[in-house]
Amino acid sequence: MSQAVRPKSCAKTYKTAELKVLKILSKIDSLKLSSSYISQLDIPKSSGNNVWGRKSTVYALLLAVLVCVVLFSARWVHRELLGSRNCILELPSFSKSVFRPPEDCSMCAGVDDVVRIANITAEEFEEKYAYSTTPVIVTDATNGWRALEEFDFKFFADFYGNGKNMGKQINDCFYFAYKSGLNSLNEVFSMDEARANLSGKPWYVGWSTCYDEETRKLRTFYNRPYFLPKTAESDMVDWIFMGGPGQGAHMHVDSVKHMSWQAQVRGRKQWQLAPPPECLYHCRWITFNVAPSEILVVDTNRWYHKTNVLPGDISITIGAEYD
Ligand SMILES: O=C(O)CCC(=O)C(=O)O
Known part of the structure; x- marks a missing residue:
């Protein structure tokens, strides 16, 4: 110029x-x-008077702010709406379902109800159900479990020291607050007595064990279900879900590594399984109840699922994945 x-x-x-x-x-x-x-x-090629240099600095700052806003919003949605508290960079469950590859609807076509069975051999279970998408309830697999008698709110409060001395547990392990507003196991086990007895604000939470020692101790109250395939192994992580009537997990699909079993130790819970959205015209929703002492096996990586504790006792379940 x-x-x-x-x-x-x-x-x-x-x-x-x-x-x-x-x-x-x-x-x-x-x-x-x-x-x-x-x-x-x-x-340096550009100076402070270089308009593009100044513009790119502004754009970079705006981008950084935008990334922060997105990450913090994702974390907020994850924690407050979906009730989960994991790593900030981990994708929230809704995005996992968005990026999930489409299903072959033969996984759910013709599956109209849960199958109730008892007295099944591990071989037959492996052949028919262990890795299939047919949901199944085994009604005779918790005989002699001390958990049936001993697991209640107080048991876990004592087990976790009433929320004290939980140390790293709060940061390192899976914890789902759902709509309880209780943001850690520490808060769960220090809630007031009325709420713990289900006469205060309703709550439902879930968590995974963190430490081998913790899992080992808990496992003295229950056994590996007898029907699991002989070769199936579980890692040292068990899952516990606990809470009162009218509460439960929102509709979601998992992206865990393996199939899992879940034993209803106390209370009764209703499950609703929904086919993946692309199979809605080929498959049906399934609704069923799980009663105390029953074990549900369902592929939660493929069926969308939601739960709701039925009126009565507190619901407590224990479960694990198996390969
Ligand atoms: O047991 C529940 O309430 C929820 C379980 C669940 O969502 C799961 O296992 O993925």
Whole structure:
């Protein structure tokens, strides 16, 4: 752009800048530096007066702010609406279902109800149900479990020291607050007595065990279900869901590694299974109740599912994945 077409207000600025540059050049000249030396110097290409340089700084800042807002909103939705508290960079469950590959609807076509069975061998269970998408309830697999007698709110409150000394547990393990507003196991086990007895604000929570020792101790109250395939193994993580009538887990699909079983130790819970959205015209919703001492096996990675504790006792379940 020639001097003649510059706006008047800029002319003075450019003149000053020109003088400054001339001054710098004469200084360099007085230093008698060779041109090859000068060409090797690491001189920044853009200056503070470079409009694009300033713009890109602003864009970068805006982008950083946007990323922060998205991450914090995702975390808030994850914690407050979906009731989960995991790593900030972990995708919320709704996004997992959005990015899930489409299902082959033969997984649910013709599945109209849960199958109730007893006295089944591990071989038959493996062949028919262990890795299938047919939901099944085994009615005779908790015989002799101390958990049936001993698991209640107080048991877990004592087990976890009434929320005291829970240390790393709060940060490292899975915990689902659902709509309880209780943001950690610490808060669960220090809630007031009325609420713990289900006469205060309703609540429902779930969590996974964190430590081998914790899992080992809990497992002295129940056994590996007899019907699981002989070769099936579980890692040292068990899952507990606990809460009062009218509460439960929202509709979601899991993305855990394996199939899982869940024993209804206390209380009664209704399950609703929904086919994946792409199979809604091929498959039906299934609703069934699980009673104390029954074990449900359902592929929660493929069936969308939601739960609701039925009127009466507190619902407590214990479960684990198996490969
Ligand atoms: O037992 C419940 O209430 C929820 C269980 C669940 O959502 C799951 O296992 O993925």
